Amino acid sequence: MTGTPPEAGPAPGRRSPRTNPWWTLVAVAFGLFMVGLDGSVVAIANPYIGQDLDASLPQLQWVTNSYLLALAAALILGGKLGDRFGRRTFFLVGLVLFTLSSVAIALVGSTAGVIAFRAVQGLSGALMMPNTLGLLRAVFPPRKFGAAVGIWAAVSSVSTAAGPIVGGLLVEHVGWESVFLINAPVGAIGLVVGLLVLPRSKDGTGHHRFDVPGLVLLALGMIAVVYPVVQSGSWGWGSPRTIGLLVLGLALLAVFAVVESRTAHPLLPMRLFRNPSLSVATAVTVVNFFVLLGSIFFLMLYLQNVRGYGPVEAGVLTLPLSLASMVASPLGAALTDRFGPRFSLTLGMLLQAGASFGLLGLGVDSGYAAMWPCFVALGLGVGMVMAASSEAIVGNAPVRDGGVAGGLQATALQVGGALGTAVLVSVLGSRVGSTLHDALLGAGVPAPLADGLSGARDAVAQGVTPVVPGVAPEVQAAVHQGAAQAFVSGAHTAVLVTGGLCLLGAALSAAVVRRGRGTGGGAPAAH
Incomplete structure (x- = not known):
C-alpha cells in the first residue's frame, strides 16, 4: 500500500x-x-x-x-x-x-x-x-x-x-x-x-496496533546508554555501574532491533x-x-x-x-x-x-x-x-x-x-x-595547596578557577593558570x-x- x-x-x-x-x-x-x-x-x-x-x-x-x-x-x-x-x-x-x-x-x-x-x-x-x-x-x-x-x-x-x-x-x-x-x-x-x-495529512494505510514494546525498549535502551556516560565523570569509566549500564543499554537496543524486525x-x-x-x-x-x-x-x-x-x-x-x-x-x-x-x-x-x-x-x-x-x-x-x-x-x-x-x-x-x-x-x-594536580604544580602552586585543590575538578571542568581565601595574589594567579591549563x-x-x-x-x-x-x-x- x-x-x-x-x-x-x-x-x-x-x-x-x-x-x-x-x-x-x-x-x-x-x-x-x-x-x-x-x-x-x-x-x-x-x-x-x-x-x-x-x-x-x-x-x-x-x-x-x-x-x-x-x-x-x-x-x-x-x-x-x-x-x-x-x-x-x-x-x-x-x-x-x-x-x-x-x-x-x-x-x-x-x-x-x-x-x-x-x-x-x-x-x-x-x-x-x-x-x-x-x-x-x-x-x-x-x-x-x-x-x-x-x-x-x-x-x-x-x-x-x-x-x-x-x-x-x-x-x-x-x-x-x-x-x-x-x-x-x-x-x-x-x-x-x-x-x-x-x-491535514496522515498515512492512509489502515488501523495498526501500536508498538508499545518497541517504544519501551527504545526509551529504556537510550536512557541506559546515555545515563552512565553522563555519570562516568564521577563514577569512572571502569566502574561496574558504568560498564554494567552501558552493556544493559546496548543489549536493550539489540533486543529492540530484533523485536522491530519481527513486529507486523x-x-x-x-x-x-x-x-x-x-x-x-x-x-x-x-x-x-x-x-x-x-x-x-x-x-x-x-x-x-x-x-x-x-x-x-x-x-x-x-x-x-x-x-x-x-x-x-x-x-x-x-x-x-x-x-x-x-x-x-x-x-x-x-x-x-x-x-x-x-x-x-x-x-x-x-x-x-x-x-x-x-x-x-x-x-x-x-x-x-x-x-x-x-x-x-x-x-x-x-x-x-x-x-x-x-x-x-x-x-x-x-x-x-x-x-x-x-x-x-x-x-x-x-x-x-588526571592533569589538574600536575598543571597546578607546573604553574607554581605550592604542593600542599595543589594537593588540596585536586578535589575541585568539577569546578575546573567548567572552566572555573577555585578561589583560595587568604593566599597571596601571585598564588591565586598561579591557581588560575594551572586550572585553565587543565x-x-x-x-x-x-x-x-x-x-x-x-x-x-x-x-x-x-x-x-x-x-x-x-x-x-x-x-x-x-x-
Missing part, C-alpha cells in the same frame, strides 16, 4: 494558504526554530544556571541532556503518531506543550525542576520535529522537495548555531530565564500561523536500514550533532570562564559559525542535487574534522585568530551534512514512512547531541581530573575524539553513500 496525499483542501478555484506548500514550510519553521534554539541556547546559559541554582557539573549536563534524551527517545514515536492520527494535529500539540514547558523552566526556581521541565520540553519537541518533515514530504512535489529540505536544514542549522548569540544577549541584559521565556511569543505566533495554513507494525521499520546509504547517512547525522552540540558546550565554558568573555561577547565570537551554517545549508542542498549526498556528506565531515583538529591550537591565552577559522569550518560542515543527510534519509524512504523517516533523522540529530555533550564533557572532566588539556582530548569520528564518517560516506533511486517516491519496501 502507498501513502495518501493530504486530506482534501479547498477546491482548486479557491485561493488558500493551505494549498501553497511554501506556507507549510513557513509554519513548521516556527517549531524548528524553537527546538533547534533550545538545543544549543542553554550552553551559554549554563554557567549562570549553575551559579544561580548552585548546580554541579553533572546537573548542568542533565539540564542539556534531559532535553536531548527525551527528544531522542520519543522522536520516532512522534513521527508514528503523526503518520497515524494526523501530522498537523501532533505538530500543533507539540508546539503548545513546548511553549508551556519553556515558561515553566523559567519559573520553577530549582535545578531539579529545570531538569524535569527540560525533559517535558524534549518530549514536546519530539511531537513536532518528525512531523515537520512528514508535512513537507506530503505537500511538496518530488521536484521541489529537495529545495524545501534545504531550507528546512538551513532553519534547523541556523537556529542551533544562533543559540549562543541569542542566549548571550538575553542572559546579559535580562537573565538566564529569558532564554526560555522567548519561546512564549514565538510559540504563540507559530500556533496562529499553523492553525491557519497547515494542511513496528515503531521503527528495520527494513529502512536495508538501504546502506540511509544507514550510513543516519550514523553520520549522529556524528554531525555529536560534534556540534558537544563542541558548543565546552567552547562556551572556555570563552566565558577561561577567557573571561561576557555572554554577548561569547555569542558574537561564535557568529562565524552561524553565518557559515546559513551559507552551507542551501549550498549543501545544491551540491547534493548536482553530485549526490555522498559528495556533500564527505565534504561536510572533512570540514568538521579540520575544525576539530584546528582547535588543538587553543591555549589558555589564545587570540581570536586561533578560533574563527575553526568556527567557520564547523558551521560549513554542519550545514552541508544536514542538507545531504535529509536527502539520503528522508528521500530514500517510502512516502508512507515519511513521519518515521523524519523521526529517524531527527532522532539521529538529538542522540548525537545528547551523546556529544555527555561524552565530550565526560572526556574533558576525566582529563581535567581545562585546555581536557578540551584538546575532546577535540581529538571529535576529529577522529569525523574522519571515520567521511570515509564511510565516500565508500557507501549513493544517490537514491526513487525509493522515496512511495513504493513501500517489503516487510
Whole structure:
C-alpha cells in the first residue's frame, strides 16, 4: 500500500494558504526554530544556571541532556503518531506543550525542576520535529522537495548555531530565564500561523496496533546508554555501574532491533536500514550533532570562564559559525542535487574534522585568530551534512514512512547531541581530573595547596578557577593558570575524539553513500 496525499483542501478555484506548500514550510519553521534554539541556547546559559541554582557539573549536563534524551527517545514515536492520527494535529500539540514547558523552566526556581521541565520540553519537541518533515514530504512535489529540505536544514542549522548569540544577549541584559521565556511569543505566533495554513495529512494505510514494546525498549535502551556516560565523570569509566549500564543499554537496543524486525507494525521499520546509504547517512547525522552540540558546550565554558568573555561577547565570537551554517545549508542542498549526498556528506565531515583538529591550537591565552577559522569550518560542515543527510534519509524512504523517516533523522540529530555533550564533557572532566594536580604544580602552586585543590575538578571542568581565601595574589594567579591549563588539556582530548569520528564518517560516506533511486517516491519496501 502507498501513502495518501493530504486530506482534501479547498477546491482548486479557491485561493488558500493551505494549498501553497511554501506556507507549510513557513509554519513548521516556527517549531524548528524553537527546538533547534533550545538545543544549543542553554550552553551559554549554563554557567549562570549553575551559579544561580548552585548546580554541579553533572546537573548542568542533565539540564542539556534531559532535553536531548527525551527528544531522542520519543522522536520516532512522534513521527508514528503523526503518520497515524494526523501530522498537523501532533505538530500543533507539540508546539503548545513546548511553549508551556519553556515558561515553566523559567519559573520553577530549582535545578531539579529545570531538569524535569527540560525533559517535558524534549518530549514536546519530539511531537513536532518528525512531523515537520512528514508535512513537507506530503505537500511538496518530488521536484521541489529537495529545495524545501534545504531550507528546512538551513532553519534547523541556523537556529542551533544562533543559540549562543541569542542566549548571550538575553542572559546579559535580562537573565538566564529569558532564554526560555522567548519561546512564549514565538510559540504563540507559530500556533496562529499553523492553525491557519497547515494542511491535514496522515498515512492512509489502515488501523495498526501500536508498538508499545518497541517504544519501551527504545526509551529504556537510550536512557541506559546515555545515563552512565553522563555519570562516568564521577563514577569512572571502569566502574561496574558504568560498564554494567552501558552493556544493559546496548543489549536493550539489540533486543529492540530484533523485536522491530519481527513486529507486523513496528515503531521503527528495520527494513529502512536495508538501504546502506540511509544507514550510513543516519550514523553520520549522529556524528554531525555529536560534534556540534558537544563542541558548543565546552567552547562556551572556555570563552566565558577561561577567557573571561561576557555572554554577548561569547555569542558574537561564535557568529562565524552561524553565518557559515546559513551559507552551507542551501549550498549543501545544491551540491547534493548536482553530485549526490555522498559528495556533500564527505565534504561536510572533512570540514568538521579540520575544525576539530584546528582547535588543538587553543591555549589558555589564545587570540581570536586561533578560533574563527575553526568556527567557520564547523558551521560549513554542519550545514552541508544536514542538507545531504535529509536527502539520503528522508528521500530514500517510502512516502508512507515519511513521519518515521523524519523521526529517524531527527532522532539521529538529538542522540548525537545528547551523546556529544555527555561524552565530550565526560572526556574533558576525566582529563581535567588526571592533569589538574600536575598543571597546578607546573604553574607554581605550592604542593600542599595543589594537593588540596585536586578535589575541585568539577569546578575546573567548567572552566572555573577555585578561589583560595587568604593566599597571596601571585598564588591565586598561579591557581588560575594551572586550572585553565587543565581545562585546555581536557578540551584538546575532546577535540581529538571529535576529529577522529569525523574522519571515520567521511570515509564511510565516500565508500557507501549513493544517490537514491526513487525509493522515496512511495513504493513501500517489503516487510
